[in-house]
Amino acid sequence: MTLLALENLSVEISNTCVCQDLSLGINPGEVWSVLGRNGVGKSTLLKTLAGLRTPVSGQIILNDQEVMSLSRRSRAQRLGILFQENETLFPASVLDTVLTGRHPWLNPLQGESTEDIQKAREALELVDLDQMSDRSMTSLSGGERRRADLAALVTQEPLVLLLDEPSNHLDMHYQVVMLGKLIADWRSRNGIVILVMHDINLALRFSDHLLLLFGEGLAESGPVETLATEAILSRVYNHTMRMANTADGTWFYPG
Amino acid sequence: MPSSSAKRTSSTNPRILLALLLLAIGAFAVALSVGSVAVDWTGVMEGLRGRGSSVDYAVVIQLRLPRAATAFVVGGMLGLAGVLMQILLRNPLADPYVLGVSGGAAVAALLAILLGWHTAGISGAAAVGALASMFLVFVLSRGRGDWSTTRLLLTGVVLAAGWGAVVSFILAVSPDAHVRGMLFWLMGDIRESFPGWIRLGILMTSLLIAFGIARSLNLLSLGELRAESLGVNTTLLRVGLFFMAGLLTASAVTLAGAIGFVGLVVPHMVRLWGGSDHRLVLPGSVLLGGVLLVLAETAARTIMAPNQLPVGVITAFIGVPVFLYLLQRDRAGGRT
Numbered sequence: 001m002t003l004l005a006l007e008n009l010s011v012e013i014s015n016t017c018v019c020q021d022l023s024l025g026i027n028p029g030e031v032w033s034v035l036g037r038n039g040v041g042k043s044t045l046l047k048t049l050a051g052l053r054t055p056v057s058g059q060i061i062l063n064d065q066e067v068m069s070l071s072r073r074s075r076a077q078r079l080g081i082l083f084q085e086n087e088t089l090f091p092a093s094v095l096d097t098v099l100t101g102r103h104p105w106l107n108p109l110q111g112e113s114t115e116d117i118q119k120a121r122e123a124l125e126l127v128d129l130d131q132m133s134d135r136s137m138t139s140l141s142g143g144e145r146r147r148a149d150l151a152a153l154v155t156q157e158p159l160v161l162l163l164d165e166p167s168n169h170l171d172m173h174y175q176v177v178m179l180g181k182l183i184a185d186w187r188s189r190n191g192i193v194i195l196v197m198h199d200i201n202l203a204l205r206f207s208d209h210l211l212l213l214f215g216e217g218l219a220e221s222g223p224v225e226t227l228a229t230e231a232i233l234s235r236v237y238n239h240t241m242r243m244a245n246t247a248d249g250t251w252f253y254p255g
Numbered sequence: 256m257p258s259s260s261a262k263r264t265s266s267t268n269p270r271i272l273l274a275l276l277l278l279a280i281g282a283f284a285v286a287l288s289v290g291s292v293a294v295d296w297t298g299v300m301e302g303l304r305g306r307g308s309s310v311d312y313a314v315v316i317q318l319r320l321p322r323a324a325t326a327f328v329v330g331g332m333l334g335l336a337g338v339l340m341q342i343l344l345r346n347p348l349a350d351p352y353v354l355g356v357s358g359g360a361a362v363a364a365l366l367a368i369l370l371g372w373h374t375a376g377i378s379g380a381a382a383v384g385a386l387a388s389m390f391l392v393f394v395l396s397r398g399r400g401d402w403s404t405t406r407l408l409l410t411g412v413v414l415a416a417g418w419g420a421v422v423s424f425i426l427a428v429s430p431d432a433h434v435r436g437m438l439f440w441l442m443g444d445i446r447e448s449f450p451g452w453i454r455l456g457i458l459m460t461s462l463l464i465a466f467g468i469a470r471s472l473n474l475l476s477l478g479e480l481r482a483e484s485l486g487v488n489t490t491l492l493r494v495g496l497f498f499m500a501g502l503l504t505a506s507a508v509t510l511a512g513a514i515g516f517v518g519l520v521v522p523h524m525v526r527l528w529g530g531s532d533h534r535l536v537l538p539g540s541v542l543l544g545g546v547l548l549v550l551a552e553t554a555a556r557t558i559m560a561p562n563q564l565p566v567g568v569i570t571a572f573i574g575v576p577v578f579l580y581l582l583q584r585d586r587a588g589g590r591t
Contacts (some may be wrong), residue, residue, distance in 0.1 A: 052483055076486030083484075089345055089476040090531035100474055104486040108467055111534075156485070 003028045003051075004160060009058035010217075013044045020217030021058065028190035028207070031183055033203035035236055036213035042196045043084060045213070046162045049194065050081040062160065076104035080158030084165050086149050088137055095133040096146050098123055101155030116155075123151035126185075127178055142169040150182065160192045165200055175188055175202060200241075200252050204228055212236050228252070271528060275542035279327070280499050282549040286323035287315050290560070291555050321449045325510060326552035326566070327545035328450035330517055331506040332458050334544020335519030338365020338536055339465065339500040343493055344408050349505040350519035354411030357513040358418025360505065364512075365425045365437050374446065378509045385505035389413065393497065402493065404479075409568040412446045443514030443567030445552050454506050461499050462541055468492065469533035476531070516574030517544050527581050546572065 002025035011018040018041030026032060034042050049060060051067045060067040062078060070078070080101075098120040099112050106112065112120075124130045127147035137145060146169045153161065161182075167175045183206050186193050197203040203210075204224060211221045212234045214236060220227065232253060233241040240255035286569025288294055295311045302312025336351035344353065352358070367377045396402065396410040426437060465472070471492055474482035479489045507514070525539035551569040558564060 047480075049482055052480060072483075072486040072488055076484065079484075081484045083478075084482060086481060087478045089342070089347070090526055092473070092476075092531045096473075096530075096532060097477070100477065100485060103470055103474060106470070108470075 001027060003063060003190075005061040006049075007059045007061060007100075009048075009060065010056040011041065011045055011053070012056050016041065017217035018044050019213065019219045019229055022219050022221075023058075024211070024221045026192050026194075028192065029187050030209055031193045031195070031199055031207045032209045032211055033186065033195045034211045034213065035197070035200065035203060035233075037215065037237060040213045040215045042213060043164050046081060046164050046194065046196055047099075050079050050162050051075045052081070073104050076156070076158075078159045079162065080153045080156045080160070081162040082149060082153050082164055082166055084144070084168065084218040091136040091138040092125050093133070094124070094129060094135050094137060094140070095120055097137050097148055098133075098151045098155050101152040101157075104156065119157075120151070120155050123154040124148075126154060126181060127151045128174070143171060143174065146170055147174065147178065150178075154182065154185075160194070161186055162194050164196045165198065166195065167197060167202055175199075176205075179206065200233065204250075204252070268510065268529065268532070270537055271535060272327035275495055275539055275546070279542055279549075282546045282553075283327070286326070286406055286549050286553045287319050289487035289557055290314070290319060290328045307358060314557050318447050321447050322445050322552055322556075324547050325445050325448065325450045326548040328458055329445070329507045329511045329514065330521075330546070330548025331462075331513065331541040332454075332503045332544070333518040333548070334521040334540035334542075335458070335461060335537065336500045336503040336507065337544075338522040338533070338540050339496050339503070340518070341497040341522060342475055342533075343404075343500060345404050345476075346408065347523070348519070349408075350515075351500060351507070352513060352515075352518070353408070353415065354392050355388050355415035355418055356385045356392075356501050356504040357508045358422070359391070359442060360385035360508040361513060362418050362421045362425070363387075364440055364509075365422060365429075368433055368437050368440065369425065369429055377440070381509040382505060385501075385508055389498070389501035389505065402490065407497075419533070421467070439565050440512045441567075443512040443570070445511045445555075445566050450510060454510060457506050458541070461503055462537060464495075465499065465537050466534065468495075469537055470531040472537075473531070497582065512565075512567065514548065514570055516567075516570045516578075517547055520574040520578045521547060523578065524581065 004026040006022055009022045010020050027038070029037075034045060034071060035074060036042050036204075044053065048055050051060070051070065054068065067075060067079070102112055102116045102119070106116070106139075121130060121133070121204050124133055127150050128146055129144060132140070132144065137148065140148065150166065166179055170178070183193050195203060195207060207224060209221065209223055210227045211219065212227060212232065213219050220232075230241055230243050236253075241252050242255040244251045244253065264369065287470045292314050294315055295309075299309070299311045299315045302309050302316065333351055337349075340349040340351055340353060343349075360381040361384070364377050364381040367380035372380065392407070392411045392414055395414070396407040419538045422441065426434060429437065471482065471487045474485050474487050475489060475492060483489050518534055521544040522536060524534050525543055529535045531538065548566070551573060552566050555564045555566040
């Protein structure tokens, strides 16, 4: 039963082809990683999947509905995206920032209920920021801000999580434990997680499927077992990749 | 730029707004009782009951009240326009005049003064100039498809600079008899007439609409793409902000000239006091802008009585040190 399907999707950015006639189906509970070189269009693809960019052609079908035809509000209830960078114009508190995730679920004049605040507090607990909810976002470190942005996304409760380099600024512990918890959570809810990551071992640790972008519109997708090979990954990065087998599993490193 | 301790604001909003409301009442009391003539309040009361026609009644109700009311409405408009402009341009230094609305108004008003038009004619000309400038910026800043913040800001700033040059040119070639009136208009001047229902209507409607989309404004300040990803139609929102801020500025400018600093400083003062949630910042800036201008207007006509100073000079005298103090205090707190 496919939850999210790409049908003949073609995406371009400033005359560079990100993907051409790409078709694939993602089932509930699956975790995908998008791998590719710098500038190959991973973030662009993610924004397109979030319905924030119009593809050149093709369709993105979520639950039998074309994503671009959804209303903004219902789209935001189903698809949530973590951007690579976030900006702050005026500093808001951590809790207020996390509560922005409730926006798609509230009517225009409705304020956040205690239930919404409860959800935000649970999300803050997940990212280990529950002690800092009254702090200003500008007073946080880069990693803490990243975790607060993740908490906002958790509070949004989308079916599909699109994470653009979620491990940016995070230390090892949070990369493995917090992201791991978050992803396991979405798996158990039968949601979908799509990750863009440069840490290939972290990507392989979390995902069961890969979407590889080779540039010039070439792409390949499938289960991790068939695609995570020295030859294929070397082609992805245009750099020799080596594989090491240890008692803890298989690891890739640049040769 | 200014930041606050950023407490969760929604719960404290009503208290801060109530304090600002009391401040507004206090400012009106000061404005009505302070002036070059000491007022006997029994005379005012009798005048209100329709008995007799005392001088006190005339001074308070016919001279001071309309000026205070105008000052409050203009201050409220500038405060609100400042908030909207800072969000629209994603720039904490933006003020209501940054996009040249006041410049267009000034050029038209000065031409009207040069032609010897009367107050109503000058206001009318200023309104036409302000709206024309607003549409010019909108049309010129619309690139192909994309309406980028940078392009909008640059177009507005360049046009504002152009209007500034035209203003200097008019001042240079005008006969001396007109120049003093022109300078007063440019620095901002409040007259003895009520603000009028239309302007009050524009202010109240804008505040209500802006308050209704306050949550979307909070999201927009986190970034356009992020707001879009949370379901906000940012294109529509930004066009709406542009025209709402422009209309508010045009109304304020035609009523009282280009009074500086209120629109820049007031939103920051409210944020520093109660945080960045627009459910507080919007109504708070209307109230505080009104309070500030009512007090400035009172000072403008009392400090050098019987001479009157342009109210814009007073707002600058108040605004610059207050703003610098707030910035310093903020840095001392370790948050820049």
